[in-house]
Amino acid sequence: MFKELDPILHSQLRLAVMSLLIGVKEAEFTYIKEQTGATAGNLSVQMTKLKEAGYIDVIKQFKENYPQTICKITPVGIAAFEAYVKALQSYLPK
Amino acid sequence: MQEKQLSEQESLLIIQQMIGRARNEFVDTGIGPILWGAVITFCSLFQFAQIHFHLHPPFDIWFLALLAIIPQIFISVKEKRARRVKGWDDDILGYVWLCFGVGVVLVNVINNVASHDINPIIRQYREMTGAEVGNFWTFGTAYLMFVYGFPTIITGASRKFHLMTVGGIVCWVSALIAAFTPTKFDFLLMAVSAALAWLIPGIILRKKYLAQKKQGNV
Numbered sequence: 001m002f003k004e005l006d007p008i009l010h011s012q013l014r015l016a017v018m019s020l021l022i023g024v025k026e027a028e029f030t031y032i033k034e035q036t037g038a039t040a041g042n043l044s045v046q047m048t049k050l051k052e053a054g055y056i057d058v059i060k061q062f063k064e065n066y067p068q069t070i071c072k073i074t075p076v077g078i079a080a081f082e083a084y085v086k087a088l089q090s091y092l093p094k
Numbered sequence: 095m096q097e098k099q100l101s102e103q104e105s106l107l108i109i110q111q112m113i114g115r116a117r118n119e120f121v122d123t124g125i126g127p128i129l130w131g132a133v134i135t136f137c138s139l140f141q142f143a144q145i146h147f148h149l150h151p152p153f154d155i156w157f158l159a160l161l162a163i164i165p166q167i168f169i170s171v172k173e174k175r176a177r178r179v180k181g182w183d184d185d186i187l188g189y190v191w192l193c194f195g196v197g198v199v200l201v202n203v204i205n206n207v208a209s210h211d212i213n214p215i216i217r218q219y220r221e222m223t224g225a226e227v228g229n230f231w232t233f234g235t236a237y238l239m240f241v242y243g244f245p246t247i248i249t250g251a252s253r254k255f256h257l258m259t260v261g262g263i264v265c266w267v268s269a270l271i272a273a274f275t276p277t278k279f280d281f282l283l284m285a286v287s288a289a290l291a292w293l294i295p296g297i298i299l300r301k302k303y304l305a306q307k308k309q310g311n312v
Contacts, residue, residue: 019112
């Protein structure tokens, strides 16, 4: 029986962001941008969608007089990611 | 990377790739372990030579370990500034090493107070009976190596760096052996422990870090 895949996560960039954040406590926006190879604008749009879904927290602050954006996955995001991976497994040949 | 719908295989590939990249970010620069491994190994070997050749230098070589705190502070601040990702266990490991630092100072203070009180009694007993009894420092080094093992094993195990875990276990085994060997050889055991726990793992970490840096992964 195939389980439905979470549409928020089932997109290339949003899944990449969540996969990066699942392994760390928090990461800077610039790091995520570098690792995903996405443009700042596109990444910003996708991260807003993840934030609206409650999957990530975005904290804007200053570090040594420069603006810094910190992103971290939320407990809701962790649960959604785990459910997504579980659902994905049902599609794979056994 | 663009916004597009994915096949299940593509999803799995992205998850694998990204988790792997996040893991690469936790490659230690290796400078800290190299610094402390080199300093403690050198001081221990110097102390061994001092006892073996009956040398009386006008300084205490262990002040070098105190001086090493200064570059360590600079290294820690620089690495913290450069780090763009924080791992789940970063804070915990930070506290573990902070407790280790405090623990080493406490053990040294307690050892010095104990040796100050106990060594004269042992010396008197030795003179009276002619028995070959070591002074307090025969056991003091064992306590220190026991403390060295703790954070090393925890860091090695949590970062899955087996060589460091083995180095920490060597510290504990050395602590046990040091309880039965003369003080002079305790310092040789300490040199081996520091080299295996920090210096050699540090060099390996450094090589790994430089290789990753060359590839542009860190």
